[in-house]
Amino acid sequence: MQAKRILVALAGSSVDPDVIRIAIDIAKPAKAEIVAIHVIEVRWNLPLDAVLDPELERGEALLAGASKIAKQAGATIQTELLQARDAAAAIVDTATERVCDLILLGMPYRKRLGRVYVGRTVQNVYVNAPCAVLAYRQEESK
Amino acid sequence: MTDDERKDETPSLEERTKKTGRLVGNRYLRIHHQSDFRRSGDHYVAGEEALREESRLGRGYQALRRVLFGPRLESDADATERLSVVTGLAILGSDNISSSAYATEEAMRVLAFAGVGAFVFLTPIAVAIVGVLAIVVLSQSQVIAAYPNGGGSYVVASDNLGTLPGLVAASALLVDYVLTVATSTAAGVAAISSFLPVFYEQRVVIGIGFIVILMIGNLRGIREAGIVFAGPTYVYVLSIGALIVYGIFRVVSGDLPPPATPPAPFPPEGLEALSVLLVLRAFASGAVGLTGSEAIANGVPSMAKPEQRNATVTLVIMAVLFGTIFLGLTFLAQAIGTVPDQSEKETLNSLITRSLVGVGPFYYVVQIFTAVILALAANTGFTGFPRLASVLANDRFMPRQFAYRGDRLAFSFGIVALALVSVVVLAAFNGSVTNLIPLYTIGVFLAFTLAQTGLIRRWRRLRTRGWQWRAVINGIGAVVTAVVLVVVVIAKFGEGAWMTLLILPILVWLLLSIHKHYMQVQDALVLDRLDDPVPAVRPPVVIVPIGRLDRAAAQAVAFARSISPTVKAVHITTSEESAKEFRERWDHWSGRVPLDVIESPYRSLVPPLLRYIDSIGKRDDRPVTVVLASFVPHTWWEWLLHSQTSIRLKASLLFRPNTIVIDVPYHFRDEAGDHTHRPSR
Numbered sequence: 001m002q003a004k005r006i007l008v009a010l011a012g013s014s015v016d017p018d019v020i021r022i023a024i025d026i027a028k029p030a031k032a033e034i035v036a037i038h039v040i041e042v043r044w045n046l047p048l049d050a051v052l053d054p055e056l057e058r059g060e061a062l063l064a065g066a067s068k069i070a071k072q073a074g075a076t077i078q079t080e081l082l083q084a085r086d087a088a089a090a091i092v093d094t095a096t097e098r099v100c101d102l103i104l105l106g107m108p109y110r111k112r113l114g115r116v117y118v119g120r121t122v123q124n125v126y127v128n129a130p131c132a133v134l135a136y137r138q139e140e141s142k
Numbered sequence: 143m144t145d146d147e148r149k150d151e152t153p154s155l156e157e158r159t160k161k162t163g164r165l166v167g168n169r170y171l172r173i174h175h176q177s178d179f180r181r182s183g184d185h186y187v188a189g190e191e192a193l194r195e196e197s198r199l200g201r202g203y204q205a206l207r208r209v210l211f212g213p214r215l216e217s218d219a220d221a222t223e224r225l226s227v228v229t230g231l232a233i234l235g236s237d238n239i240s241s242s243a244y245a246t247e248e249a250m251r252v253l254a255f256a257g258v259g260a261f262v263f264l265t266p267i268a269v270a271i272v273g274v275l276a277i278v279v280l281s282q283s284q285v286i287a288a289y290p291n292g293g294g295s296y297v298v299a300s301d302n303l304g305t306l307p308g309l310v311a312a313s314a315l316l317v318d319y320v321l322t323v324a325t326s327t328a329a330g331v332a333a334i335s336s337f338l339p340v341f342y343e344q345r346v347v348i349g350i351g352f353i354v355i356l357m358i359g360n361l362r363g364i365r366e367a368g369i370v371f372a373g374p375t376y377v378y379v380l381s382i383g384a385l386i387v388y389g390i391f392r393v394v395s396g397d398l399p400p401p402a403t404p405p406a407p408f409p410p411e412g413l414e415a416l417s418v419l420l421v422l423r424a425f426a427s428g429a430v431g432l433t434g435s436e437a438i439a440n441g442v443p444s445m446a447k448p449e450q451r452n453a454t455v456t457l458v459i460m461a462v463l464f465g466t467i468f469l470g471l472t473f474l475a476q477a478i479g480t481v482p483d484q485s486e487k488e489t490l491n492s493l494i495t496r497s498l499v500g501v502g503p504f505y506y507v508v509q510i511f512t513a514v515i516l517a518l519a520a521n522t523g524f525t526g527f528p529r530l531a532s533v534l535a536n537d538r539f540m541p542r543q544f545a546y547r548g549d550r551l552a553f554s555f556g557i558v559a560l561a562l563v564s565v566v567v568l569a570a571f572n573g574s575v576t577n578l579i580p581l582y583t584i585g586v587f588l589a590f591t592l593a594q595t596g597l598i599r600r601w602r603r604l605r606t607r608g609w610q611w612r613a614v615i616n617g618i619g620a621v622v623t624a625v626v627l628v629v630v631v632i633a634k635f636g637e638g639a640w641m642t643l644l645i646l647p648i649l650v651w652l653l654l655s656i657h658k659h660y661m662q663v664q665d666a667l668v669l670d671r672l673d674d675p676v677p678a679v680r681p682p683v684v685i686v687p688i689g690r691l692d693r694a695a696a697q698a699v700a701f702a703r704s705i706s707p708t709v710k711a712v713h714i715t716t717s718e719e720s721a722k723e724f725r726e727r728w729d730h731w732s733g734r735v736p737l738d739v740i741e742s743p744y745r746s747l748v749p750p751l752l753r754y755i756d757s758i759g760k761r762d763d764r765p766v767t768v769v770l771a772s773f774v775p776h777t778w779w780e781w782l783l784h785s786q787t788s789i790r791l792k793a794s795l796l797f798r799p800n801t802i803v804i805d806v807p808y809h810f811r812d813e814a815g816d817h818t819h820r821p822s823r
Contacts, residue, residue, distance in 0.1 A: 039170075049158060049171055053184060056173070060180050064189075084170035093163035093170060 002030040003102040003132070007095045008077075009087075010038045011121070012062050015106035015138045020066045022136055023104050024075045034077040036066045037094055039087040048083060056081070088124030095131055102132045109138040155179050155186055190214060199778075207549070212362050214549040224446040227456050232372035234441050235460035237322055237434025237522030239379065240515045242467035244329050245271070245431030246475055247490035248579055250482050252424040257412030260420070261476060267425050268472040271432065272465045274622055278435050279461040281594050281619035284612055285439040286453045288600060294440030295593035296530060302596035302603075306650070309539065311592040313649035315436070315530055317642055318585030322433065322523035323564035324571065325578040327352045330517030332575055336492040337501075337509045345573040350565050352517045357561040360524040363550035371518050378515040379463055381508045386470035389498050393477045402496035404483030423633035429626055430579055431468055433586045435461065436593075437522045441529055474498070486576060523564070528556025538660035539653040580637035585646075587627035594620035681706035682767040682802065685758060686735070687751055688713045689771075689787060691727050694808035698771035699733050701806050706767070711737045712754055716745045748790055759800065767802040768795060774807045 008023045010016045023034050038059040042048055063079040070077040084090035095103050103125060110117045122135050159172045178192035193214070195201045225233055249267050253260040289297050295315060300308020327349040335342040359370055392398060414420060438457045445452040471494060474480075480493045495508045528544070532553045535545035541555075548554030571577045597616040601609040631639055684702040688695045688711050702709045711728075715721045721739045728737050742750045759766045772788040775781055788805070795803045 048169060049160070053181070057181050064180055081173040082170050083173060084168075086168070089163055089165065089168040090170040093161070093168060096164060097161070 003027070003032045003100075004030065005033045005035065005098060005100045006102045006104055007091070007098065007100040008034060008036045008066070008104045009091045009106075009121075009125070010036055010062055010066060011087075011106065012038065012058060013106065013108040015108045015136065016062060016066065017069055018138065019104055019106035019136055020069045020077070021073065022134075023077075024070060024073045026102070026104075028075065034070070034075065035080060035094075035098055035100065036063060036077050037080045037082055037091065038063055039082045039084050039090045041087050042083055042085060044085065048085065050083075052083075086124070088121045088128065091121070091125050092128045092130070095129060100131055102134060103129050105133065105135045107135055107137045109140050156181075210358055210361075211548075211550055212366065215363065215551050225444050225452075226446050227452050227459070229369060229372050230438070230445055230452065230456045231459055232375040232518070233521050233525055234437045234444070235434070235456060235463075235522075236371070236375050236515060237326065237437060237519040238431070238460050238464050239375065239434075239467070240326065240329070240519035241431035241434060242464050242471065243333070243382075243491050243512050243516055244489065244575065245428050245468055246472045247482050248430055248576075249424045249428030250475065250490065251408075251576065252420065252427045254408035254482060254484075255412055255414040256416035256420055258408065258410045258481060260412065260416050260424075263421050263424065264472055264476055267421070267428055268469055270425060271428050272469060274429065274626060275432055275435065275461055275465060277615075277619050277622050278432060278590060279457055280615050281590070281597070282435060282439045282457055283454050284597055284616060285593060286442055286450055286457070288597065289439075290442050290450050292439075292441055292443045292529060292533070294436055294526075294530070295589035295596075296533065298596040298600070299589075299592040302599040303592065307592050307596070309650045309653050310646065311589045312530060312534055312539070313646050313653065314585035314588040314592075315440070316527060316585075316649065317645055318433065318582070318589070319523040319527035319530070320560060320563050320567055321578060321582045321585070322526075323353060323356075323520040323560060324349075324567040325575060325582055326516055326519035326523070327356075327564070327568060328571070328573045328575045328578055329519075330513045330515075331573060332486065333489055333491065333509060333513035333516055336488045337506065339487060342487060346569050349568045349573050353520065353561050353564055353568070356517070356520050356524055357557055360521070360528075360557045361548065361550060361552055361554055363552050366550075371521055374511055374514040374518055377507075378511040379467070381504075381511055382467055382471075385495060385498060385504075385508055386467065386474065389474040389477075389494070390470070392498065393474070398478060399497045401478045401480045402493045404481065404485075404493055405487045406483055406485035407481045408484050419633065422629045426583065426626070426630040426633040427579060429587075429630065430583050431464065432626075433583060434519065434522050435464075436586060436589060437526045440526050444525065444529070486574065520564070524557055524560060527560040528553030531556040531559070534653065537657075538664075539657045541656065577638065580634035580639050581642045583630045583634070584627065584639055584642045587623050587630060588646075590623035591620055591627055594623060680764050681708065682765045683758060683762050684709045684767045684769055685755055686711045686769045686771070687788075687791065688737075691724070691731060694771040694773050694806075696731075696733065697808055698769050698806040699735055701804070702767075702769040703735065705804075708764075709735050710758070711735050712751065713737060713739045714742050714747050714750055715739060716742055747787055748794055751791065752794055755795070755798075755801070765800050765802055767804060769804045769806055772805050772807050774809045776810045780810075 003026060006023050006027055008019055010019065020036065023036075026032070027034050040052060040055045040059055042050060042052070046052075059081045063081060067077060067079060080094065082090045082094065091103065094100075105122050105125060107118060107122055116137070118135075126133050126135070157174045159174065161170050161172055162168070163170060178189055179186040180189055181187075195204050231239075246264070246268065249264060250261060253263060285294060285298055289301075291297070296308050296312035299311040328345070330352060331341070331345045331349045334348065335345060341348060359366075435457075438453050438460065442449050442453045445456070471491065474494050475490060478494065478497050480490060480497060482490050483493070489512075491512055492509055495505050499505055531540050531544040534540040535542055543555040544553065544559070546553070546555055567578075594616045598613050598620065601613040601616070631643070635643075682705070684706045686695075686698050686702045686709060688699075699709070699711060711733075713721075713724050713728075715724060718741060721741050725737070725739055738754070740750055740754060755766060755768060768791075770788040770791060772786070773784060775784060792803055792805065795801055
């Protein structure tokens with residue numbers, strides 16, 4: 001499969017730089033576009049368009065970091081900051097709207113009750129995405 | 143949101159678009175903003191993209207700047223743009239260390255007037271100078287401890303003695319920094335012409351070249367300058383150290399070489415009698431070696447953390463190196479019996495080296511690196527002057543531009559200003575070290591004396607633990623430096639010190655005048671209360687000068703009507719026929735703005751227009767607003783094809799009171815659509 005447009009969802013975890021690099025590795029041979037997004041999840045007790053300054057600042061910083069990594073690797077990426085009630089739904093909707101053929105997600109290595117934990121967002125994207133989904137799990141920390 | 147609501151919305155850098163997802167209730171918000179700006183709390187930060195030049199010329203200029211000065215640095219990089227002890231010694235200590243290369247010679251040149259026999263006083267003079275240096279260093283370490291934010295003598299004196307003594311100290315240091323650059327460069331070139339006499343005639347040009355290189359190096363930022371300039375400093379210290387050790391070994395082993403003969407040696411018999419004044423003059427000339435010892439205390443904030451500790455360590459290493467080299471060279475000069483060159487073509491340093499090792503590779507290493515460190519000593523000026531100027535600018539005693547930090551976090555304006563003034567001084571004194579030296583030492587000793595006196599008052603006022611011994615140290619420092627100052631003034635007055643004494647009060651007056659202006663401006667501009675209501679202003683009387691009824695004019699009239707109901711167009715013409723023709727066209731035009739047509743039989747456009755604006759302004763107390771239609775050509779050369787009357791008019795109205803000038807640019811490519819030629823009707 002040769003992706004033409006890849007959507008990379010960044011959650012602000014330690015796995016983000018790896019996910020961006022993987023996206024670049026996949027995109028380069030296929031000359032595919034990369035769209036990196038970060039979704040700020042807004043609690044239900046706040047309006048959807050609430051101005052959440054710390055979250056906005058953090059989101060912009062991590063998208064700027066992603067652009068920087070791409071620039072260092074000789075690639076350019078588009079970035080988008082979103083605000084939604086549910087990150088997975090916003091990721092899927094953006095992928096649909098932008099006609100992406102691959103969604104790339106990162107999972108930090110986390111354990112719950114002795115088992116590797118896959119978060120709600122990754123699971124929901126897997127279930128609802130209209131396109132291929134690739135989830136990269138971080139190496140087990142030693 | 144209706145279109146009208148959208149129109150009235152205040153423009154923002156951030157655009158928020160509500161989107162609806164595939165499933166019911168899946169709504170999300172897309173936040174889009176200019177990539178040039180990033181959010182930081184409640185404000186935006188302009189990124190590097192915001193500084194990108196759009197035009198080809200601008201991009202070329204930026205690329206050239208990047209090559210010369212390096213990429214831009216963010217303000218946050220300030221912490222990394224600091225000097226370690228190793229680089230700090232090279233940048234802040236090079237002036238003092240390099241002085242060791244010529245201090246002995248300067249003292250000898252004065253003693254030589256009383257004949258070669260007077261050189262017996264050389265060692266006592268050198269020991270006295272090193273003693274003074276020890277006291278100065280001890281006192282400077284007190285300054286570092288008391289004023290870690292730098293500023294040195296100016297801050298100490300103004301804080302404890304008052305504004306005027308502070309400004310005297312500041313002026314003295316500013317003059318001294320300029321002279322540091324000029325003298326060090328001249329000394330560096332002298333060292334080059336010692337072994338390459340062919341360059342002697344071009345010494346001013348070579349000196350200017352050195353200053354330009356140092357200016358560019360310093361505009362690249364202090365850390366980079368430190369890294370680049372550290373190497374030569376250490377090679378000089380090592381090579382001259384090896385020479386001294388070798389020389390002492392030969393003296394001790396009784397293998398004394400014959401002294402090398404300079405091109406024009408001083409005669410053995412003196413022209414003057416040996417007097418106390420002559421010895422004092424020799425001391426004053428040798429004391430030039432103490433200059434530069436204040437640079438570290440002035441530049442504490444340039445040091446890496448812990449700033450105070452690093453500054454003190456650097457200060458002590460600098461003093462030890464200076465003292466060792468100075469005493470070593472003085473000892474060797476006396477032991478070998480070297481006589482300085484009257485014509486200044488060969489330095490004493492070169493003569494000693496030639497006597498000991500002959501003209502071989504080591505001779506060239508010593509001479510080349512002496513030349514380089516002498517030129518690099520100017521770096522101390524390039525570090526001290528801009529920083530002191532920035533402190534003065536922040537206190538409103540110097541133009542605000544001096545406080546501005548450039549792309550590389552260097553005080554660019556101060557660096558360029560220092561380079562320009564130093565070039566003028568170097569050229570004015572024909573690149574002669576001996577002519578520059580008499581001007582040199584006064585400033586630094588005046589600043590030392592004021593700083594020490596200020597510290598005594600500080601200790602007496604604060605009475606912190608151990609204040610008595612601190613006050614005693616500074617007291618001794620103040621007395622010793624004051625004595626040296628008096629000696630230098632008396633001894634060097636006729637040789638040129640009068641110039642420094644003349645410049646200092648002028649400079650102080652200048653600084654005070656600048657301060658007075660800034661205070662007046664502040665009084666006029668500052669808002670007394672933030673809750674005062676914004677004054678209601680009536681719409682102004684708008685005058686639109688129209689040269690030709692065209693798209694640019696129509697755009698200007700439309701804008702004028704948007705800001706006021708009282709709009710008047712004015713057209714200046716050179717003949718009655720064209721006045722009638724213009725009036726006819728205007729009446730047919732849909733602009734509906736009253737027009738005054740003025741005939742100017744002398745064909746002058748701007749003066750009648752200015753008189754017209756004057757007379758309208760006199761009849762109405764509302765501010766006059768002149769809206770100018772200016773045509774902006776696409777390329778630079780197209781500017782030459784247009785008269786650009788609006789620029790002349792703008793310049794004429796710039797200082798007219800109660801007048802607002804608004805430029806409505808009409809961009810050729812943006813507005814004209816297709817550029818196919820359409821014949822005018």
